[in-house]
Amino acid sequence: MGRAMTGAAPLTPPSLWLDQAPPRDREPLPGDREYDVVVVGAGFTGLWTAYYLATSSDARIAVVDAHHVGFGASGRNGGWCSALFPASLGSLAALPGSSRDAALAQHAAMRASVAEVGAAASAEGIDCDFAHGGTIVLARSATQWQRAQEEYDDARSWGRDDLALLDRAQADEVVRATGTVGATYTPDCAAIHPARLVHGLAEACERNGVTIYDRTRVTAIERGLVRTCRGTLTAPHVVRATEGYTPTLAGERRTVAPVYSLVIATEPLSAEVWDEIGLRRRETFSDHRHLIIYGQRTADDRLVFGGRGAPYHFGSRVRPDFDRVPRVFAKLRETLVDLFPAVAEAEITHRWGGALGIPRDWCASVGLDRASGVAWAGGYVGDGVSTTNLAGRTLRDLILGHDTELTRLPWVDHRSRKWEPEPLRWLGINAGLRAMTLADAEERTTRRPSAVARVMAPLIS
Template identity: 35%
Template sequence: MGTTVFERARPRDSVIDDSLRHTAHSVFWLDGIDRPSYPPLTAGTHADLVIVGAGYAGLWTAVRAKERDPQRSVVVLEAARVGWAASGRNGGFCEASLTHGYENGLSRWPDEMDRLQRLGLQNLDGIEESVERYGMDVDWERTGQLAVATEPHQIEWMDGEGFLDQDAVRAEVHSPTYLAGNWDQDGCAMIHPAKLAIELARVATELGVVIYEQSRVTGISGSGRQTVAVAGGASVTADHVALATNVFPSLLKRNRLMTVPVYDYALMTEPLTSEQYDAIGWKQRQGLADSANQFHYYRLSADNRILFGGYDAIYHFGGKVRAEYENRPESFRRLASHFFTTFPQLEGLRFTHQWAGAIDSCSRFCAFFGTARGGRVAYATGFTGLGVGASRFAADVMLDQLAGLDTERTRLEMVRTRPIPFPPEPAAAIGVNLVRRSMDRADHNEGRRNLLLKALDAVGMGFDS
């Protein structure tokens, strides 16, 4: 098996050690920002719509519901705090893609890709319009995203509009690892992820939504109006329920095997000096991602730090979401090593923060949708790491479904079909880790996929970070 540039040009151990010597295990985005608190639900109440989960999907559903009908009473129930999970700790790539990239969508819904791309761009434009209309302080930058090839076999994946050869891509961002690139200049914005969640909650409450934190939902019951029970004995009775729990166990038994939690890791540097910034270029401030199966994503923050994340995507036996899984020193060291391979001119730069979070991964890599309880309950889950932008689209889908509307969104095959479920344990852990090893082998073998990956491609199963 061959090597990749991250092994061929590995930095010295001392460089890695020094960069991580004083790194705090803490989510950079959630550090030092004002986070308003909301009370817990302590008594019974009623609503037209109750939403479970105060991440992006739940908060967009609340905002869009009030925009459609300002008189509708809307309650959001959150087990912990607004935006504390994936919505507060992701990379901040707000992408137009609804299908986890063009190729993934094309392989599954070839007849719909023109519509899905148009709807995805409309959705991203809609997010930008909301940011402007409500004065949302989210560090919005519509920079686009630059995909880069770091191995010769990846260059052929860079053809088409936006192609940059080696000289052109290195002129954009100065890395000796870049062999080619493809810059989508309109299909992605950079945002501060925690600020987006906090600002969505602000907008929602200003529109009349009532948010309850520290209110863990324990179950849903009822044949007509639904009763949503909260730990401690309180409950909400509602005409309709939208489930936006994503990586956490579904309240619907039918969805228990549809997603698995996969842990993703990230580092944040100290702010770059002007000399360091000049040394890497990056004047257009695009989001960056390399093109391997196990890929890195990285971007600049508003104060010119570099977030560097991805590569490892770790599944733990039993599919549990646990805080102890977030501290994985070998993943942080690997990221630091790959960072200085990418930017050797930044040797001496230190990482101030390291953290992780769980991604709700499904077998088709993008969100799926559905209803239950005679159309009174709707759900969207399985975003597989691309929920920052797609969560707003998902909110509109759920609201369409709850209203019984026949729309362009609800007619999509992508919306009407479900992915293949994961098997129960121990088969899930065995399968996921076999696939992960196979993808690593492909990255070390000029992209050649083995029989297992080819078989999974053929039946619509897979695994991605």
């Protein structure tokens, strides 16, 4: 998910995070202005970029947003700061000019970015409930256990030692869910409070001279300028940091597909319930089903739990009412109770959602077109909290003209092909979402790896 570019602000807080840490009101753009760098989107991508530029140069920097800091994914996500990257190591190695070593360098950079987020938050005095407990992904059937073993074997084939394979007893030491057969575990994830992080990051930017404009809707990005509803911003460098809201910009309708992920949060749970569940170090958790789920234990002892399943909307539309799909919220609660029966009576206090950006080849990218001065980053497919930090440091180096290890990573200057025109886009994406649901149902029935998932795998790897 990224920065909202159209639509009125919702009537209720869009997430638990923004309810607990409301945004500060900032003034809109007062008219035409000139800067050295203009960043479109006041989410993690835009703010990390502004932060690292401001602390590394004397550039005059402005950030503009249609709503407010953290309105989109940065204030609505599941609170995972992980080393996950949407494209596999094999896909990264196969990119033009890439290699096995380059793919592993990307993976190492993602791992380092988790620690960098924590270090930057600490340095700037941002209390974002950072808990570096790692991620456990449960296997709760024989077919899921087979996938867990295959993932572990694949990691070993790349020489990676950052993924562990846990048996049932070892998995239960971390989290006790129903039906656990085993799990995979990686230390490279932290649970965070994303709204506190994004607001603290915005304030750190401002302390370093960055100007942030709220309520300034951008309609187009062109060479050397940004057109908004309140005036024109000119700058030698413009950064597009709009993620799932990119299709609302002129000429960007097919750049990424905005697909919704929805989340629920329970009331704070008792110590007795947590003794039964575990997650003592606030490990984030998921399982090896096909339709993605994700969860975390918050610092105030809630369970935040989300997943896919909401439909893609025709024409890449993004609207506030798409954030709420009652059947998906009901399914999330059902799935959460299936995992942890102890939460069956817990009240669900918050329900929310938002758009994430999916590129056609499922490979995030960052880059700078030196001819036009327009830079971009995004296509995180929901794995953006730490990836945005890597993007911000990379964009800093690209804009300042520095040749570094970051600027040589394989995702730099990668350009995904455009999505198909409608109605093919609508048909294909929703068929894919439906297929993952069917794949899980197929495996529950047959107890064998899904034929549907096997057919779909080349399209989403």
